[in-house]
Amino acid sequence: MNQNPSSARTTTGRIRWLPVIGLIAVIAAITAALGYQVSQSSSSSSAASPANTLRIEHRGGLGEADGAVPDGVTVFDDEIPAVVNLDPDLLKALRGAATDAADNGVELYVNSGWRSPEYQNQLLREAVAKYGSQDEAARWVATAATSPHVSGDAVDLGHSDTTVWLSKHGSEYGLCQIYRNEPWHYELRTHAIDYGCPRMYADPTQDPRMQK
Structure with a gap:
């Protein structure tokens, strides 16, 4: 062919x-x-939270007993000091919110909760090294003397669906975002149940509690 x-x-x-x-x-x-x-x-x-990034990088420094949080911890993990050392009323509100959030397929994961003074000071030192100055670090990490984490009055919650859910429903449980630059940071404000959450500070440097 x-x-x-x-x-x-x-x-x-x-x-x-x-x-x-x-x-x-x-x-x-x-x-x-x-x-x-x-x-x-x-x-x-x-x-990611700058403080949370530091927590992950240096988790082995002081350990869970000082408030370091392993991956996957929720507000129901009683064996984790960062959770069980939170203020009892805050923890009760968190667990109430978590129970209802679960109906929408949302879990309240804890990135950071209670911290020892030593752990808080470590985070602050590393924030100064990361951001280059004490003033800039103060926008993200408080001193041990002023941090609500050290007193057990604050929790950093992880996963975007968690913070989205709380931004809509948190006030129903008295859970409020306190700082505009930290959507993961929540504290208990019981009056928010009736009147809504108070106006947020731009960052921790605007909070009068941080001026002590």
């Missing part, structure tokens, strides 16, 4: 191009996957 030479050249060309096209497709798929992973990582990092 005779074959047209030009047709043969076309067929050969197509065959030669097939591996190249396949290689290009593979490279494109790998690039897209890597790009997605970087994007997800950047998104998670941008949403």
